[in-house]
């Protein structure tokens with residue numbers, strides 16, 4: 385498959401993001417993470433040629449396969465659930481968005497210590513307690529925040545969340561503002577580098593940006609529907 389109008393789509397999305405930053409008043413800069421899951425390596429080449437440098441995959445193996453086919457200097461974001469037995473693959477990723485439970489934090493810490501590196505990661509929060517999604521509940525995140533500062537091989541860069549599909553605007557705003565509040569909780573607990581907010585997908589990124597998103601994870605709006 386080819387993606388001939390990707391540059392136009394990115395331009396439109398960028399305009400909407402810029403307008404949303406103005407409306408929201410948070411003054412942040414926003415990075416587009418192009419979510420290429422289910423799309424072939426052509427999507428990566430198209431993203432690269434259109435000037436994007438950040439790509440996201442929700443499954444480790446799919447990402448690794450594409451990295452091998454396309455050795456472009458892209459920054460790979462892991463945005464989906466990570467099994468503890470796969471933490472060794474984190475060396476290939478720029479940012480892990482989905483530390484969603486204390487056991488995973490511990491496994492990432494052990495991997496970082498064993499390989500003598502510091503892993504950049506986000507804490508995933510499940511603001512409205514959706515059963516179908518992972519993530520710390522905000523109270524649990526607050527309770528664990530101070531302990532997490534002792535995990536010296538993880539650098540918590542902020543918070544990630546996913547809003548419920550088809551939620552109304554007040555619910556979306558509550559979810560995104562809740563994620564922002566958890567980021568402030570992390571900072572107050574001593575995570576000085578927690579500046580990022582990964583939130584917003586194709587259907588809700590404008591609201592997410594109004595609420596302060598710094599990383600938007602976009603698939604469909606860039607590459608079309610997944611088959």
Ligand SMILES: *Cc1c(COP(=O)(O)O)cnc(C)c1O
Nearest residue numbers: 419442463585586601602603604
């Ligand atoms: C698939 C996926 C996205 C992108 O979804 P779109 O609605 O296609 O933009 C974003 N975040 C995560 C975690 C995903 O799994």
